[in-house]
Amino acid sequence: MTHTAAARPAARPSRAATRRGRRPGRRRERAWAYLMIAPTTIGLSVFYLWPIAQTFYDSFTSSGPFGGSTWAGTANYAALAQEPTVGQAVVNTFLYTAIQLAGIPLAVLVAALLNQKGLRGRSVYRVLYFLPVVTMPVAVAMLWRWMYDGNYGLVNYLLSTVGIHGPHWASDPDIALYSLAAIGLWMSLGYNMVIFLAGLQGVPTEFYEAARMDGAGPVRIFLRITVPMLSPNIFFVTILTVINSLQMFDLAYMMMSTPGSAAGAANPALPKVRSITYLFFQKAFIEHDIGFGAAVAFVLVGFIVLVTFVQFRLQKRWVHYV
Amino acid sequence: MSETQPRSRAPRHLAQSVATHTVLIAGAVLMVGPFLWEVVTALKPFAETTQLPPTLLPHHWEWSNFSKVFESLPFGRMFLNTVLMTAGRTAAQVVFCAMAGYAFARMRFRGSALLFGLFLSVLMVPALVFLIPQYEIIQSLGWLNSLQGLIVPGMFSAFGTFLLRQFFMALPHDVEEAARLDGANPWQIFWRIALPLARPGLLALTILTALWSWNDLMYPLVINTDPQKMTLSAGLATLQGEHFTDYSVLMAGSLMATAPMIVAFVLLQRHFIQGIAFTGSKG
Incomplete structure (x- = not known):
């Protein structure tokens, strides 16, 4: 008052x-x-x-079979450390992420090729490489499922014309994760390329000319000028790639399961493909073990925070801000 | 010397150009080939898709695959739902994120650092984690199987707030300062001065939000189970359940669901590419 x-x-x-x-x-x-x-x-x-x-x-509760939950302390976290599916999911997720990271140099290379002075058809290439980025992931998964089909898929047909009998790309446990990772690379190449291309356009052309005058070849120019000048963009794309890849779900879900039926009931490759988010989905949504699923999810959040923090720490060593 | 230089350069230049185009064309075939196969498959009768060796072009052009999609899904309705969801989320997100991003970038208020940190934490958490609680909230609001259920949570974005905050921070202060001295209030400064200057940032967020909304799968799939209220991506997922191995119908459906975004991209490619490039420079 x-x-x-x-x-x-x-x-x-x-x-x-x-x-x-x-x-x-x-x-x-x-x-x-x-x-x-x-x-x-x-x-x-x-x-x-x-x-x-x-x-x-x-994540600190345990859910009863008919709903309702009771406080469970750290029991879920203790249980997940014991469960082999969790360890396998961590391995799958990090392997997938590592492969996605390997796609970054590829995108830098494509961007460097596209950035060459006087290149004809640059905008056409840019559009074509970018198409997968604007395509619905559900449709992408469906399309590749068809491409990967062991009997009638295009991939195996093309291989058969050179005498190779191709495997079942999406359901062979030893291969499926790599098949999936290849789709991930296919989907993200255009996005990363566009970011690198924009970064390259900010590099003064004198740098290239000076290097050429000094007699540097294309490989040397790429490693000594292109890569360091792009390092802030590479850093950004790396952070994004790691966060996105560690959270990979839609692709695995669409490739591995039939929507409407129990997840992955049909696909023998599931254990070797199941990402951490997929495991969360399976526990929380299919098996209704929300407590355990939540614990799995927060282990992933821990990984993401940790890896991102380490990357920011390491950036001083290799990222050059002009 | 001056004569030999250009002559020896030309073939080298040509060789380099041929090599570049060879690599780029090979890459382009890898990127576009699957789409062409999608189109071809969508036009084949089912029997022809399971024929070995596969036919490159359909022997028999089967247009009925598209009508089968219409029989399985209320496609027009789903298309409309997706358009409305995308438009609603995008319009609201751009306005709200611009407001919040500007406040975080330019205005001092208590708790701003803490709040911003909390927002950023949202980016570290997989989208799937929000799903069960979001479902419960939407259910308690009575919004299951409704348009507002699809739109409302997508109207807010930590990413968008972050993106636009970065953009506003990079804008020069002086114009705003001048307006302040002329007696404009913070809202007028934001709306009349800062917002028009932020057009590239707003465009980038518009494009990314529209793209992500259009393609969003899990949230719409869980919230709206009534086919009349579904989005295209959710509809496509259910189509896969129905025609599990009939790839000619599945490819026809995929084609129909993805075509609008691809057409938008081809028409607005410069904006799309600028928008994406922009996010990379401001990260």
């Missing part, structure tokens, strides 16, 4: 004095700031932050 009474008269005269005095302007600005962040803050809190908190809480 006294507070408002005191604030009112003080606010009035100062309104005219905003230009001189700072504090009331500040307060008004703060009010505007809260208004402007309000929609996003409320929305993210309700639909994202609250779910994170709830799932984190769930």
